[in-house]
Amino acid sequence: MKIVITGGAGFLGQRLARRLLEQGSLTDAAGERRRISEIVLLDVVAAGGFSDSRLREVTGDIADPDLMRQVVDGNTASIFHLAAVVSGQAEADFDLGMRINLDASRQLLDVCRQLGHRPRVVFTSSVAVYGGRLPAMVDDETAREPQSSYGVQKAIGELLLCDYHRRGFIDGRVLRLPTISVRPGKPNKAASSFASGIIREPLNDVETVCPVSPESRLWLLSPRQAIASLIAGHELSDEALGQRRCVNLPGISVSVQEMVDALGRVAGASAVERIRWQADPVVQRIVGGWPAAWDTGRADVLGLAGDADFESIVRAYVEDDLPLAAKSSGQQS
Amino acid sequence: MKIVITGGAGFLGQRLARRLLEQGSLTDAAGERRRISEIVLLDVVAAGGFSDSRLREVTGDIADPDLMRQVVDGNTASIFHLAAVVSGQAEADFDLGMRINLDASRQLLDVCRQLGHRPRVVFTSSVAVYGGRLPAMVDDETAREPQSSYGVQKAIGELLLCDYHRRGFIDGRVLRLPTISVRPGKPNKAASSFASGIIREPLNDVETVCPVSPESRLWLLSPRQAIASLIAGHELSDEALGQRRCVNLPGISVSVQEMVDALGRVAGASAVERIRWQADPVVQRIVGGWPAAWDTGRADVLGLAGDADFESIVRAYVEDDLPLAAKSSGQQS
Structure with a gap:
């Protein structure tokens, strides 16, 4: 089973890869537990520091369709699409945000569609899709009225993923992450x-x-639980999610x-x-x-846990x- | 004052053009009533049958950025963006729907942004942005959960327009049309x-x-009232709409x-x-x-009337x- 992680050199991507290498297997679309034969980290820079023969790093522009096609190929069973330009940066550099958060996401979905085998795609979205006049309690079905370019780009990614899923091009699922804390490393532009x-x-x-x-x-989620939730979200059966492919993770x-x-x-x-x-x-x-x-009762029912x-x-x-x-x-x- | 109507050879586009030529003036962004000097109908075919020197027809692919830049130039005060592939066709030909309903809309917004003078853009959307588990009463803030590719593409167009508006690239407004009846001509693929x-x-x-x-x-709106609403929606001041740029027209x-x-x-x-x-x-x-x-109380307050x-x-x-x-x-x- 081959797995691709976009934004794989980011801190969530690296941790996800390590966790997957440790556990060694994942569930495929048919519900069968399968050995992970290859994990590809696709990112603009290399993470480095991996010494597992199952792991391969590919660096380049994820908005480049040729690169995407090379990486996401007929053997790819699942994709974790984590690559994104963060909120502050998408607001400061509109074109960059559109290219990475929107164009690259659409590119990925189109490459998956062309493959024809309906790969599983886990897309990390954000609570930034919400904004404006919010109800007292936000749940999975609350209206998306984003008030930032980042939130708009994520909301568009969600809509596209849901349509590609509905049409049978992919097995898609959207996990909306709370703010991750404590994120290691340096401050970023979020x-x-x-x-x-x-x-x-x-x-x-x-x-x-x-x-x-x-x-x-x-509204917070730890890196540990974020990784656990990404994997648990991948493992959910197609039927468990039904037509409602977007889930707010519990923070x-x-x-x-x-x-x-x-x-x-x-x-x-x-x-x-x-x-x-x-x-x-x-x-x-x-x-x-x-x-x-927040009302994340649906995530609870699906077995996705917070801290x-x-x-x-x-x-x-x-x-x-x-x-x-x-x-x-x-x-x- | 120069006005561009995309999809201008369509039946709404033609009627809108005739109505604007008759009334001869529109309000500009500064709130001043101005004489209409030019109306350009941009569409894949020509409407024909116009004999007014103020009206010009340009035919071509509206997803072509060069053509868009030629038509939507520094003199363009307002754009009515009506061009779309209808629901049945967008479902049957996914790529065509994405190209016309999504790419061309984004192209138009980007051309407007590059102009720098914040033109007014009236975008016709559709009640097809709604779907899934709907509340008993739908209003302007009901969650967009479209269940068709057409609805998804329109919802994305709305999100983009709102972000381009928020960032000051355009003065944008979205009018969600009920089903138009009685539409003249032949059956279409909607x-x-x-x-x-x-x-x-x-x-x-x-x-x-x-x-x-x-x-x-x-949920119906007549062609007559649709045209009246498009014009009334254009004439609304920026402040009247505030941050809520999407309005469901009363059907x-x-x-x-x-x-x-x-x-x-x-x-x-x-x-x-x-x-x-x-x-x-x-x-x-x-x-x-x-x-x-439907609760279209907000449209009523804004002075947008149905039949x-x-x-x-x-x-x-x-x-x-x-x-x-x-x-x-x-x-x-």
Whole structure:
């Protein structure tokens, strides 16, 4: 069984690949458990650091149809389509966002369609598809009224995937990710970058800025549970999803204050003191537009699980990532 | 003031052009009433039959960016983007639907963006953006869950237009049209083609087939009111629409039986006898998936009006179109 991960050099892509290599098998479209023979990471850069003969890295422009056709071939059973330009960047560079978030996604769907064997496609979307006048409780069927170019591009990707699925070109499923926290590495250009930074930086003895008020609420998922959910979402049978191919993954709803309190419990007051509170009206406005409450009952029924609480997310970061971050701190500075 | 109408050779495009030539002026982005100096009809075929020096026809592929750039130039104040492949055709020819309904729309938006003067774009969308599990009452904010490729392509066009508007590239507005009835001319490949055929054909002494049950409910707008609404939608100020750029135009909700009864009152029992009832499960299923009830209160507040009742729609067809149909019946047969 051959698997392609677009955006495979990103941190979720790499972790997904490692997890898949560890477990060694996945369910195919016929519901049979099959040995993973090959995983291809397709990205603009190479992840490096893999030493498993089943893993291959291909670098290039994912909006290039020829490259896509080379990678996603007749042997490809499943594709995890994670490649994306993040929210802040898609807002700053409109054309880049359109090319990667829209054109490349459509390209991928078209290549799958041409293959004719109806490969399984797991597409990661985002809660950024929601916005505007939101109901008190958001669920899988809430209207998509995105207020950012990133959200628009993701919403279009969802619509296309659902139509390609409906027409029988692919076996498609959309998993809408909450904000991932604690994301390892460096800050990125997402408006939500601080949701990891205010925990990660203090744990690494680095000063950080929190651009939103302590009362601001976030909807979070840990990298561990995100990977577990991507795999669980892949394993769902076609019938379990039926005609409703988009699922909001369960997050936990926490205030920034609660996040900082959890940081204090895990790493002490000195860690908390690393956070400088400096409001950024732009980020505050964006975060304020995110949904306040979620009904992810459908994901629960489908067996897709979130995290227990934010403190366990912080502890997972300390276990999984802090040792790596400490090791590479020489190169990072 | 220069105006471009894409799909301008279609029956709505031609009528819109005639109406605009008659009234001679439109409101510009600054809210000033301005004389219409030029109307360009852009379509794959020429409409013909115009003898007004202000009107120019350009034929070609509207998905061709060079052609689009030639037509939509720095002098273009407003664009009515009506060009589309209809529902049945977009379902039968996936690539054609994607090219005309999606690529050409995006092309147009990009040409407008490059112009830099924020032209006004009126985009006609469709109630086909709705589907799946619908609420009892559909309004402007109901979730778009289209169940056809046409509906998906229109929903994507809406999302793109709203983002291009939000970013200040255009002054965009989306008008979602009910099913147009009574559409003159010949049957087309839309699933709703019968909604005109069961009235038009009997009035022209031609046999016709009704593929759905008499209880089936439709949501209808006459050509007259559609044109009035397109113009009224153009004339709305930017502020009147605010951030909510998509408006469902008010239709009237009638059953097929009520339509046939109105036909009988206008044209007698012999007209009704021209209808053969022959259920088509495919069409019945599509029509059954359309929303049952509508709340178009927002359109009312904005001053966009529908028809009084179906009988007046039938009478309008008899006044506006029957003489023309009779005149050209020699060529039609």
